[in-house]
Amino acid sequence: MADTFDLTVIGSGPGGYVAAIRAAQLGMKVAVVEKWATHGGTCLNIGCIPSKALLHASELFEEAGHQFKNFGIDIPAPKLNLQQMMAHKDDTVTANVSGVDFLFKKNKITPFRGTGSIQAAGKVLVTSSTGTTTTLESKNIIIATGSVSANLPGIEVDEERVVTSTGAIKLKEVPKRLLVIGAGIIGLELGSVWARLGAKVTVVEFLDRIVPGLDSEAARQLQRMLQKQGLEFKLGTKVAGIDKNADSITARLEPAAGGDVELAEFDVALVAVGRKPFTEGLGLEAAGVALDERGRVRTDGHYATNVPGIYAIGDVIVGPMLAHKAEDEGIAVAEIIAGQAGHVNYGTIPSVLYTSPEVAWVGKSEDELKAEGIEYKIGKFPFTANGRAKAMLATQGFVKILADVKTDRVLGGVIISKGAGEMIHEITVLMEFSGAAEDLARTTHAHPTLSEAVREAALMCGDGAIHI
Numbered sequence: 413m414a415d416t417f418d419l420t421v422i423g424s425g426p427g428g429y430v431a432a433i434r435a436a437q438l439g440m441k442v443a444v445v446e447k448w449a450t451h452g453g454t455c456l457n458i459g460c461i462p463s464k465a466l467l468h469a470s471e472l473f474e475e476a477g478h479q480f481k482n483f484g485i486d487i488p489a490p491k492l493n494l495q496q497m498m499a500h501k502d503d504t505v506t507a508n509v510s511g512v513d514f515l516f517k518k519n520k521i522t523p524f525r526g527t528g529s530i531q532a533a534g535k536v537l538v539t540s541s542t543g544t545t546t547t548l549e550s551k552n553i554i555i556a557t558g559s560v561s562a563n564l565p566g567i568e569v570d571e572e573r574v575v576t577s578t579g580a581i582k583l584k585e586v587p588k589r590l591l592v593i594g595a596g597i598i599g600l601e602l603g604s605v606w607a608r609l610g611a612k613v614t615v616v617e618f619l620d621r622i623v624p625g626l627d628s629e630a631a632r633q634l635q636r637m638l639q640k641q642g643l644e645f646k647l648g649t650k651v652a653g654i655d656k657n658a659d660s661i662t663a664r665l666e667p668a669a670g671g672d673v674e675l676a677e678f679d680v681a682l683v684a685v686g687r688k689p690f691t692e693g694l695g696l697e698a699a700g701v702a703l704d705e706r707g708r709v710r711t712d713g714h715y716a717t718n719v720p721g722i723y724a725i726g727d728v729i730v731g732p733m734l735a736h737k738a739e740d741e742g743i744a745v746a747e748i749i750a751g752q753a754g755h756v757n758y759g760t761i762p763s764v765l766y767t768s769p770e771v772a773w774v775g776k777s778e779d780e781l782k783a784e785g786i787e788y789k790i791g792k793f794p795f796t797a798n799g800r801a802k803a804m805l806a807t808q809g810f811v812k813i814l815a816d817v818k819t820d821r822v823l824g825g826v827i828i829s830k831g832a833g834e835m836i837h838e839i840t841v842l843m844e845f846s847g848a849a850e851d852l853a854r855t856t857h858a859h860p861t862l863s864e865a866v867r868e869a870a871l872m873c874g875d876g877a878i879h880i
């Protein structure tokens with residue numbers, strides 16, 4: 413007899429595990445199938461959580477070495493204990509993935525360990541690593557199998573000398589020379605970690621700018637800040653191949669527009685050219701589930717695939733590959749399956765780049781508003797004029813708020829600053845409620861806080877800020 417469920421979720425990343433919990437809260441009998449040894453997917457095991465543990469620890473190392481003296485704290489030069497830093501990262505991962513196990517138990521969700529494949533609508537086969545199989549009968553199925561790192565032709569990843577993010581969060585020693593291929597979020601975050609710990613980091617990017625999608629003014633400022641921190645950028649350049657030598661690797665760098673090849677030596681290369689949806693082994697072809705032209709599971713506005721009873725969410729479908737986007741889709745799809753009106757507002761999904769300073773943005777960028785011909789006004793405020801930032805020696809960066817010229821409705825915002833990833837949410841909530849810049853400008857902000865700069869930027873959309 414097959415086990416029977418109202419819902420079977422394949423994949424336990426932030427999309428899958430959140431969908432499972434919400435569905436259980438709504439009264440469904442839920443199974444989760446996960447092929448890895450631990451729950452939590454890319455985000456908790458090899459993505460958001462371990463990278464942020466290393467970013468935090470390496471930032472403290474950098475501050476202890478270069479900032480403490482400015483605050484009157486005289487200490488000898490800090491010594492790196494990489495093994496302990498990695499242990500902190502691993503402990504952080506363990507605490508988070510065991511949190512998911514706890515939540516599954518609490519919500520009476522049945523976990524199955526193994527690779528899930530869809531035999532037909534309503535039927536999932538689970539194959540364990542030893543080859544034993546279990547068949548689950550399920551009224552509904554959610555595909556939440558996420559994504560894997562993309563690669564470039566001519567580059568062979570070994571996760572030791574040529575690594576993806578997975579190898580880059582567990583290097584055993586600090587590379588003297590690190591090549592980062594791709595100036596997107598993952599490349600700049602992990603490049604920052606190793607630069608702070610002593611690597612000479614060179615970032616090679618095919619485009620002529622860093623972080624596509626980020627407001628171009630903010631991207632230019634961030635690049636200058638990272639250059640000051642020692643990162644070298646080669647924009648408009650492609651890595652045509654990598655040769656491994658006995659003690660080093662040689663990268664072939666070529667101008668994106670064509671031209672002479674330059675050879676450059678490194679110790680480790682990080683391939684950070686994006687991620688691609690993962691559907692291997694799911695049996696989607698046999699089950700008749702359609703993919704789009706980029707290999708993502710095709711869904712309608714309600715996360716339904718073309719096969720009734722089969723849904724998909726997270727990195728494996730269209731949209732930004734972000735954990736909170738996957739989580740919100742998980743909640744929405746569970747509510748839709750339960751007959752409720754689950755919904756995600758894709759216009760207000762914030763992005764955060766956890767460099768130092770952080771960069772956070774939400775809604776439309778200035779570049780997008782220009783391209784769409786929308787008339788906007790800008791309220792901008794620098795942290796050099798913020799009292800708390802001065803006290804913290806954190807005066808780098810600015811807040812920029814973009815509002816509709818006629819209605820004053822906030823259309824987007826970007827913040828570069830320490831703690832930007834926390835502050836962006838006041839613009840996000842405002843946008844969620846279709847608020848105007850004046851609403852934010854008239855809201856009392858505690859003094860002294862970095863958030864006052866957000867309010868001052870909102871004031872700049874109207875009659876002007878007070879402190880500039």
Ligand SMILES: Cc1cc2nc3c(=O)[nH]c(=O)nc-3n(C[C@H](O)[C@H](O)[C@H](O)COP(=O)(O)OP(=O)(O)OC[C@H]3O[C@@H](n4cnc5c(N)ncnc54)[C@H](O)[C@@H]3O)c2cc1C
Binds near residue numbers: 424425460528736
């Ligand atoms: C280094 C790095 C840093 C990141 N940092 C951030 C960040 O700071 N903020 C942010 O928002 N996002 C971040 N991301 C992106 C984030 O991790 C993803 O957007 C998120 O994990 C997607 O969630 P998901 O549930 O769709 O899929 P995933 O988290 O990829 O989970 C998919 C799960 O499905 C399992 N699976 C796949 N196929 C099968 C099968 N057939 N049977 C059983 N199980 C299967 C996999 O083992 C995996 O556990 C980062 C990613 C990386 C790589």
